Amino acid sequence: MLVFVVFMGQFTKIFTYAMNYGADMLWVMHTMLYLLPDILVLSIPIAVQISILMVLTNMSQQGEVMALRAAGFSFFQIAKPLFVFSLILTFILIYFSGWLSPQGRHKVEAAKEDIASKISRINIKPKTFLDIGDWDLFAERVDKSGKSLEQVHLSRKNDNTALSTKINAAKGKVSTNSQAITLVLNQGQMQRLDGQDQRKIITAQFDTYKISIPLVQQATEARRLKSSELTTPQIIKALKDETLSAKNRADYQPEVMFRLALSLSPLIFFLLSCPFSFVITKKAGRAGAMVASLGFIFAYFGLLYFGSSLGEKITFAPLAFCVPLLPVIIGLIAGLYLWRKKLSN
Secondary structure, three states, X not given: OHHHHHHHHHHHHHHHHHHHHOOOHHHHHHHHHHOHHHHHHHHHHHHHHHHHHHHHHHHHHOOHHXXXXXXXXXXXXXXXXXXXXXHHHHHHHHHHHHHHHHHXXXXXXXXXXXXXXXXXXXXOOOOOOEEEOOEEEEEEXXXXXXXXXXXXXXXXXXXXXXXXXXXXXXXXXXXXXXXXXXXXEEEEEEEEEEOOOOOOEEEEEEEEEEEEEEOEOOOOOOOOOOHHHOOHHHHHHHHOOOOOOXXXXXXXXXXXXXXXXXXXXXXXXXXXXHHHHHHHHHHHHHHHHHHHHHHHHHHHHHHHHHHHHHHHHOOOHHHHHHHHHHHHHHHHHHHHHHHHHHHHO
């Protein structure tokens, strides 16, 4: 069920992208296969947390925990199978998050880049930026046919002749054929900022301006890979490169520990859930176990993403590495305290 929920979240994004650029359902399903490792990395820890509390709650309500305790089993011996299971999942997640998930994301980004360069049609929505080849298109208002635009804004990317090129027009028309997408703009202005001398701005007023964007765009230069597209060994190798830019370094530094913290989540959830469940199950039942599970999940992932975001802003490398481990450290301390308290009783 959890896998399905996460899957549908990703499917909606991919399906919307496909609709904007005219890709078919085969492309959508093929692209979603690349995201399966990423979906599992997110859904497995959540499933583990809920499963542990629900299983122990059920055992407690049926008197199985009391029977095992009467037979001489300690709390740790009762929870040992869950510990082994969590440990196995941790190693699986380390492999998934460090290798399979980044490779899948890289293939997804490559597929999106490829479909965007082979535009077969465009679906223009009002007040929404749309990537069309080398251009970004924005329109305040769009008619129902999607061909008449008002308050149109065009900005060019990867322009080697200028720092930036922008076109603004009061109205516009869109048409497509087998060769190109054509925009006919009316009552507007074009601005070009010189790439060599930023003090030079070229402006031109026009009554009518026609621009054709080829359906197949030629690749200009290699796309800079995001940290989420690089495997863990690739990130570590990049961080050792002294020529790595400060921006990339700030992006790469917390990524390794973010993946490690995500992979360690089954173990942390085990440490927190087992002793906690032995305390609350008799009083709260399954509803209490579910509420506690959601609390642990939101707290862990909230701290995880907060630490990752904070790590990108910290310039001191050792601290930037450690901040994403904040939920692991807090969870480890809290879990060991709960276990010590439970075993002492």
